[in-house]
Amino acid sequence: MSFTARILLLGSGELGREFVISAKRLGAHVVACDSYAGAPAMQMSDESEVFSMLDGERLRAVIEKHKPDYIVPEIEAIRTEVLVEMEQEGWNVVPSARAVAMTMNRDGIRDLAANKLGLRTSRYGFADSFEQAEAAAAHTGFPCVVKPVMSSSGKGQSNVEGPDHLRQAWEYAVANMRGDRARVIVEEFVRFDYEITLLTVRTKDEILFCPPIGHRQERGDYMESWQPAAMSDAALRQAQDMARKVVDDLGGHGVFGVEFFVKGEEVIFSELSPRPHDTGMVTLISQNLSEFDLHARAVMGLPMRAIVMLYQAAASAAILAERDSENFRFEGLAQSLALGRECGEVDVRIFGKPLTRKHRRMGVALAIGARAEEARALALKAAAMVQISQD
DSSP states (O other): OOOSOEEEEEOOSHHHHHHHHHHHHTTOEEEEEESSTTOGGGGTSSEEEEOOTTOHHHHHHHHHHHOOSEEEEOSSOSOHHHHHHHHHTTOOBSSOHHHHHHHHSHHHHHHIIIIISOOOBOOEEEESSHHHHHHHHHHHOSSEEEEESSOSTTTTOEEEOSGGGHHHHHHHHHHTOSTTOOOEEEEEOOOOSEEEEEEEEEOSSOEEEOOOEEEEEETTEEEEEEESOOOOHHHHHHHHHHHHHHHHHHOSSEEEEEEEEEETTEEEEEEEESSOOGGGGGHHHHBSSOHHHHHHHHHTTOOOOOOOBSSSEEEEEEEEOSSOBSSEEEEOHHHHHHHHHHTSOEEEEEOOOSOBOTTOEEEEEEEEESSHHHHHHHHHHHHHHOEEEEO
């Protein structure tokens, strides 16, 4: 069978699932990998592999077996030193092995942004022990935020109001880290007005920006997002300038999800993911090219047309499970979609995860509106109508 490119996807969650769909539309052959069978992206891919990507020997063996044109990481828990070695041997890691290694761990990307590039960040410190966490908190002051240097979806993150709660936050962060690094970052708690994700697309020819995406988190995890986020032209220019600097330094091609806090006219760099971002799921309904379409085109070196918002405003809201279960069903889907006939455009995406866990994202509701507030309200209402029941 002929195809345009062979892609090895490392991680097969909901973001990987949408990326596979976009890549398949462009004729790619995709091998999806994850630590368990039946992961969302595997359901859409041509082939799959089940293994821990922290197993360096197995990771290398899978790459050599499938001989991909592009190695595309989608998760944080990967033996990144193997990717660095493979890239040196001539394999193409997206966006680059350095970018993946730097951003898989918060210490690398934070030091790059603050110390090398001179970007405005919150005060911070790293800790390999509780005693070092105490010293870092003394530097940042209270309240502060404690989280693992390697984690995803807010796991292990705590807001700490005072020193009496620091040990609990340290233990929670270590218990919920990904990978094998018992290290945390302690950050100043920034009293921001709002936070945004600036999806930044680095192609072989240029850097493009999607309209800014506002978002709300709980437990450090994305709950809802909306586009465009209201911000001044001056603040947007600051964010774009900072994103361009860090993305250019990391190099490679693809979508980068660059997160910022905004306080008045001041923009503060927060984090970066070298791949599509969960808050960017709103682009499934808002843009002519979703973040997954953009990533696939940039990865494969294909031409990129202008990024255009299709509507005045759009929003997304996560559909969460309430408990752990292997046997469950979705209810209320018809009622949720019917809102599109009553109130405006509504869509729902179910991720196809085989197990539920408490607070696990199982789907997303998408909506459009004349204003961001209207789109947000509609997306939240649509998400609330989809219930996950245990059999």
